[in-house]
Amino acid sequence: MKDSDKVVYYCPQCDLDVETRVENKKEVYSVRGEDILTDCAVRICNVCNTPLFDEILDEGTLKKVYDLYREKHNMLSSEEICEVREKYGLSQRGMASLLNWSPTTIARYETGALPDSAHMATLLMVRDNKEFARQLYERAKDKMGRLDRDRLEAALAGAAPSKSVDLGYVLSKRYKDLDSLYLGYAEFTPEKISNLILYFSQAHPRLSKTKLMKLLFYTDFNHFKNHGYSLSGMPYQHLPYGPVPYNHGLLLDYLVENDIVSLVPFESFDGEYFVPRFEPDLSGFDEEELATLRKVAEHFRPFNAKEISDLSHEEEAYVATGDRELISYKFAESLRDF
Ligand SMILES: [Zn+2]
Numbered sequence: 620m621k622d623s624d625k626v627v628y629y630c631p632q633c634d635l636d637v638e639t640r641v642e643n644k645k646e647v648y649s650v651r652g653e654d655i656l657t658d659c660a661v662r663i664c665n666v667c668n669t670p671l672f673d674e675i676l677d678e679g680t681l682k683k684v685y686d687l688y689r690e691k692h693n694m695l696s697s698e699e700i701c702e703v704r705e706k707y708g709l710s711q712r713g714m715a716s717l718l719n720w721s722p723t724t725i726a727r728y729e730t731g732a733l734p735d736s737a738h739m740a741t742l743l744m745v746r747d748n749k750e751f752a753r754q755l756y757e758r759a760k761d762k763m764g765r766l767d768r769d770r771l772e773a774a775l776a777g778a779a780p781s782k783s784v785d786l787g788y789v790l791s792k793r794y795k796d797l798d799s800l801y802l803g804y805a806e807f808t809p810e811k812i813s814n815l816i817l818y819f820s821q822a823h824p825r826l827s828k829t830k831l832m833k834l835l836f837y838t839d840f841n842h843f844k845n846h847g848y849s850l851s852g853m854p855y856q857h858l859p860y861g862p863v864p865y866n867h868g869l870l871l872d873y874l875v876e877n878d879i880v881s882l883v884p885f886e887s888f889d890g891e892y893f894v895p896r897f898e899p900d901l902s903g904f905d906e907e908e909l910a911t912l913r914k915v916a917e918h919f920r921p922f923n924a925k926e927i928s929d930l931s932h933e934e935e936a937y938v939a940t941g942d943r944e945l946i947s948y949k950f951a952e953s954l955r956d957f
Pocket of ligand 1: 630631632633634637664665666667668669
């Protein structure tokens with residue numbers, strides 16, 4: 620159940636859990652000293668009729684208010700800001716390096732925060748002026764990861780944005796719409812998952828697809844168990860052969876199309892294994908995340924695909940979910956320790 624479906628909320632006025640309703644109202648909000656009138660949905664206490672804080676409704680209203688403000692001032696929307704970045708094939712981290720802003724700033728702008736006017740002017744310049752982007756790149760390239768550099772160079776050279784970049788985008792979009800309990804309260808980025816997979820395919824030569832899927836599952840659920848959030852922000856699904864990343868076919872296509880890994884058939888033609896095409900760039904992982912990666916890589920080194928698969932079938936995360944069901948990260952709690 621989503622939070623927005625809950626009808627019982629705590630009312631500070633009544634100091635009780637109360638039944639609530641949602642009403643549509645017109646309200647005036649002030650954005651940078653300017654009044655913006657908007658329709659909005661407000662949660663109301665049924666006992667005392669006080670408006671209550673509702674994270675989802677209130678966030679929706681703010682986004683609407685900002686969108687109206689942007690429209691009025693010809694500013695880019697959060698989606699358009701995202702498109703500027705994708706036009707150059709960059710990850711959020713890569714875009715941050717290019718502009719010399721923090722990755723958090725980019726993420727905030729892409730999820731609805733209003734850029735200040737200097738930042739907005741820069742974004743418009745980058746969008747409309749390739750030469751400007753090229754100059755920024757010359758200054759920033761030493762700070763950028765390999766994947767970002769390659770894609771940006773291709774974009775600057777005039778190559779059409781590749782299909783592969785779109786796949787990463789499609790994947791992120793699909794994941795973004797899911798409840799955060801299935802994402803482990805972390806943001807999925809194509810860049811991070813690419814480096815995660817490059818790491819494992821380097822740490823385990825001739826890594827099979829089956830084993831990789833399980834390594835990712837154990838990495839995310841173990842990290843969630845110990846730190847309260849998943850490492851990759853990826854959702855997992857209960858399939859007959861174990862827990863696997865949701866839309867894993869798309870994920871594999873993305874990796875191969877982008878030439879991040881290649882898939883090579885085993886001599887027996889019984890499945891394929893990963894060959895990394897780059898060194899992983901681990902600069903986007905913090906110390907705790909790196910510790911989880913090392914631990915998972917070490918622990919499962921002796922396991923073959925069948926052994927790690929069998930193990931994953933015994934986890935509550937798998938036993939307690941049905942065929943094709945998404946697996947909630949709440950099951951991380953009962954994950955066996957290693
Ligand atoms: Zn009340």
